[in-house]
Amino acid sequence: MAVGTVSRVLNDHPRVTRELRERVEKAMAHLGYEVDVTAQSMRAGRSRLVACAIRDFDIPRFALFIKEAEAVLREAGYTLLLASTTNRPDIEIGLLSAFRRRRVDGVMMTLSDEQHRGVREALSAAPMPVLLIDRDGIATLDRVTADHREGARLATTHLLGLGHWRIAMLVGDLKAFPSRSRLEGFREACSAAGMVPHPRLLRDNVLSGEDAYRATASLMALAEPPTALFVAAMDTLGGCLRALRTMGIAAGDGISVVAGSDSDLAELYAPPITAITWDLAAMGRHAATMLLERMRGDEIEGGRGLAVPTELIIRGSTRPLPS
Amino acid sequence: MAVGTVSRVLNDHPRVTRELRERVEKAMAHLGYEVDVTAQSMRAGRSRLVACAIRDFDIPRFALFIKEAEAVLREAGYTLLLASTTNRPDIEIGLLSAFRRRRVDGVMMTLSDEQHRGVREALSAAPMPVLLIDRDGIATLDRVTADHREGARLATTHLLGLGHWRIAMLVGDLKAFPSRSRLEGFREACSAAGMVPHPRLLRDNVLSGEDAYRATASLMALAEPPTALFVAAMDTLGGCLRALRTMGIAAGDGISVVAGSDSDLAELYAPPITAITWDLAAMGRHAATMLLERMRGDEIEGGRGLAVPTELIIRGSTRPLPS
DNA sequence: CGCATTCGATGAACCGGTTCATTGACTCCT
DNA sequence: AGGAGTCAATGAACCGGTTCATCGAATGCG
Secondary structure (H helix, E strand, C coil): CCHHHHHHHHCCCCCCCHHHHHHHHHHHHHHCCCCCHHHHHHHHCCCCEEEEEECCCCCHHHHHHHHHHHHHHHHCCCEEEEEECCCCHHHHHHHHHHHHHCCCCEEEECCCCCCCHHHHHHHHHCCCCEEEECCCCCCCCEEEEECHHHHHHHHHHHHHHCCCCCEEEECCCCCCHHHHHHHHHHHHHHHHCCCCCCHHHEECCCCCHHHHHHHHHHHHCCCCCCCEEEECCCCCHHHHHHHHHHCCCCECCCEEEEECCCCHHHHHCCCCCEEEEECHHHHHHHHHHHHHHHHCCCCCCCCCEEEECEEEECCCCCCCCCC | CCHHHHHHHHCCCCCCCHHHHHHHHHHHHHHCCCCCHHHHHHHHCCCCEEEEEECCCCCHHHHHHHHHHHHHHHHCCCEEEEEECCCCHHHHHHHHHHHHHCCCCEEEECCCCCCCHHHHHHHHHCCCCEEEECCCCCCCCEEEEECHHHHHHHHHHHHHHCCCCCEEEECCCCCCHHHHHHHHHHHHHHHHCCCCCCHHHEECCCCCHHHHHHHHHHHHCCCCCCCEEEECCCCCHHHHHHHHHHHCCCECCCEEEEECCCCHHHHHCCCCCEEEEECHHHHHHHHHHHHHHHHCCCCCCCCCEEEECEEEECCCCCCCCCC
């Protein structure tokens, strides 16, 4: 039996007799044959692999994104490659090159800095489609984002409406889209209310729970501490609440608190924490779907941007400023 | 220039002149050459891919395991493949076969049911080393587990010491190691105290927050409700606390609560929830390291089992039974 | 009956590396 | 000077599929 013949059978070539197909299938079962995907990949120049590189997948809600994206991709015959960039441009560049060498068919990733020269060069040199996760800086690529700006605007307007004007904000890295747009939304709400935010009450580069702990502690130690705290960085509410507890300040009572992302903690804390939420599962599905379209070769001009809406869930942690 | 020559240069063959090396490197830079990993994989019969298949990576603490494992593997030149089994044996079998076809070099995975015939057959037929994550049922494979039994024993002993004897327990799927060993630890502590646990107060198959919500609600609606609740299933504390809140029962006060795994929520809840904790990051690192040893071909007889210790963090949610 | 056409199976080329036997040049020793 | 030995580069075989031109057999038609 010729190898090419077997290949034709496996690939459902139209001109194959039933008799031959049965003979081949019997032989395959008998010999325990399994195709070698690496050989297929080499021959075809594609791997049916999709890479996902994010800054840190220990962020609880990101797991949901990945889970949903993986499900959609597997359904379509692709396997997911996972890597963590630890938010470092050099690692991002290295990973892109590694993905290229592996003949990965598509990439979805976050970027530590959308303006970084090296990263931008690596991205435009990439032969496979790349989709940005919650980043908006590169218009030629597909992007799936959350509307953080609107979420932050809603949250800030809510606080202003309660009479707060010394509002502190904790954000992550302003080089990246989510923090940048949250800050924009915050400022937008402030200026709409004719209020000028105090620069001393803004803390950026809050990336971990420990960062949030320190930032909160230093904010509350100010001579004129804030009356409201917008913890806009991802997965940092815990650190903030820990600091408040240590200092004996009650959320809601001593200070109003808004979380930039929802969680079990926000929902069940006493008092429950007002939080911004959005559908990360949908983001994952959309990301996978858009990438699949690109990989299928659909000629779509320019990069598409899809923004998932955000919503503010008002809970007990935000209260009117006592007069 | 011969292709074989280029290959020798790239692979640091000892018999290569500096002059040739420079010439090749110059040409590579000039042409933007990059090795094709799929071709390497095909030739070598290995892919430098390690697959990780777990039941659901939307479990917050699992992400930490994956993160650490990925870091160790990448350091060693491997790339991580990720797939979710949704705890279904047929998917586990399908994934094992897909990994084989991809010439994956090693696998780390959870199992929905360690006794499942088909899965066991697929595992023993697997040509690459497989390491079990928090599963202990197959002695021929390497296993990295947490000592849930001891954790549960500590937690139960703690509750018994506070005078509780109507202790309810929420566990996950008893076909899998973690829930099984937690139940063992629970029973061990009970019989050590000469107490027979009430079967009505045991709820198994609690897999999600919603399951925990329902289980808690039904338990607290009993004529003789439990005085203590051991929420031993992973990532289900939220559902349980939600149910208690809905029913107007205060954790700590109305009922003592122990969580089977720690979280921000447990730490920051009011009152803080007594919880069992263990080092998932270390588990991830150990799993990767052990798998690397196997892949390196180290001849190690039989499967190795590594159990990470568990610890009980006593907080305010567990209080003496009022007399 | 003979020629053209159709159909199904075949074998060889190819994808892009790695490896090894081979070759040619050079050194060293007698 | 000549032979042995060393060393660096070469080219071909190979990994396991896919694809395409080719071939033989069977069928159809005049």
